Amino acid sequence: MRFDTVNQFNIDTLQLDEENYRFSKAADQRACIEKIFASNRAYFKNLMESLADDDLGEPLLVFVDEYSGDHIVLDGNRRLSALKVLYDPSTMAPDKSTRELAVRLSSRLKVDFDKIQAQTSSDKSLILRTVYERHSASGGLRRLDWSALAAARFGYDHNHEGADWKAMALLMELASQDAGVHEFIDSREYSHDIFRRLVRRAVAGNYLESSVFAESQKRLSNKCASAKRRQALKLARDFLTMIQRGEISLSRRAGAVYADAQNIDRLLKEEYGSNTAGQNSKSNSTVAGERTQEKGPESSQGTDDTSDEEESSSCESDKTASPGGKKQKPRSRPRMPKKITFDSDLAEKLDLKGFVKARSLYDSLCKVSLANDPTLGWIGAWAFLEILGAKVKADATDSYGFIKGEVSNFSSHREEKKRLQTAIDTINNEGNLHKHDAEHHSFHAAQIAQSFQSLSPFLIWLLDRSKPANPSVGGSQ
Structure with missing residues (x-):
């Protein structure tokens, strides 16, 4: 076993991870709880009830910072957040109804807040490897739910194989420039699966130039022309807008535009024109000015890790042919209204x-x-x-x-x-x-x-x- 012993802690000595991969950096402990609560309110309240009746369950995984002495929970933040609300509802509850629920549950609490169980280590890399295996790894290791964005954030920060790092590089740069992007990508409306597919196809079609990325560092290049960098970020912002508007999704219902390779390629061509390798594409001028300067983002439709090739072939007959065998014209995407129509x-x-x-x-x-x-x-x-x-x-x-x-x-x-x-x-x-x-x-x-x-x-x-x-x-x- 990596962690041989289970220790007990007073709840006040355990800190939530303010850089939790489920969300962008939180300002403080209460902000952590608010972000975790906002991601799934019903789940959070159900978790509170479960903890009140059945205690903690699996021990938390805690990093012991030998320099500061802090005990930071790197795995189990949702459970610790719910426990902190049960422990101190007047201060920690994210809203009135959750505070009232915590007060009602107090009469049946079985939790000993002086004896919260946790496995600890001062070796952060060991803990992070364990976190990765639990939440983000492929090949049968992953066993606990993380969103596609949380897994991608982790993979991006720790250079694990399989991470769509170009999508994350663009996303993190946008988020660093605009707090609104931070808020959107932390919301349930955002779908990282769609965003990474859009970026992947944009790279394949040269709508995103390779010079924008530094392959060796797996980051945006500091050496590319500033205009190209701006164009790439504008395109990424457009992608967020498409997701917000529901112009592309992971739904196969009638009328929806499913995010497979074929539909994304068509969408890019419609929006930014034809593009071929080694040429200056129409996308450069379009990204710089023609598409309205709107901040992006809607619709978290879940996770689908099917490859682009598989997605394209699996939907090809549905998307390109009518029941009579004739090819259909691509569906035009309705433009969202920018003003209320005067009645x-x-x-x-x-x-x-x-x-x-x-x-x-x-x-x-x-x-x-x-x-x-x-x-x-x-x-x-x-x-x-x-x-x-x-x-x-x-x-x-x-x-x-x-x-x-x-x-x-x-x-x-x-x-x-x-x-x-x-x-x-x-x-x-x-x-x-x-x-x-x-x-x-x-x-x-x-x-x-x-x-x-x-x-x-x-x-x-x-x-x-x-x-x-x-x-x-x-x-x-």
């Missing part, structure tokens, strides 16, 4: 009701660039529905609850009701997060345009049921 009927109805403030806000909302100012878009959309609910029903204590409830009076069709209520919930939740969460950030707010398009007929119907504003009471709003 003159809705604007006229707001005027008729005398809702001056709501009309003014609606006009402004339709001018906001959802690509360049997503935060402004979400907060403005939230405020518009909040104001509208309060004006239509002045005694409503919850504008969003009232509006959502009225959907059932507007339509009897289950699918339409679900679609409208989802649009309302999306605006409410995203608007609140952008207002109150200091770290929440969106790369694009195209969903607002789609939500407003769905909601407009309902909002016009809702306004028809309202009374005109009374100018004598506080002025028209």
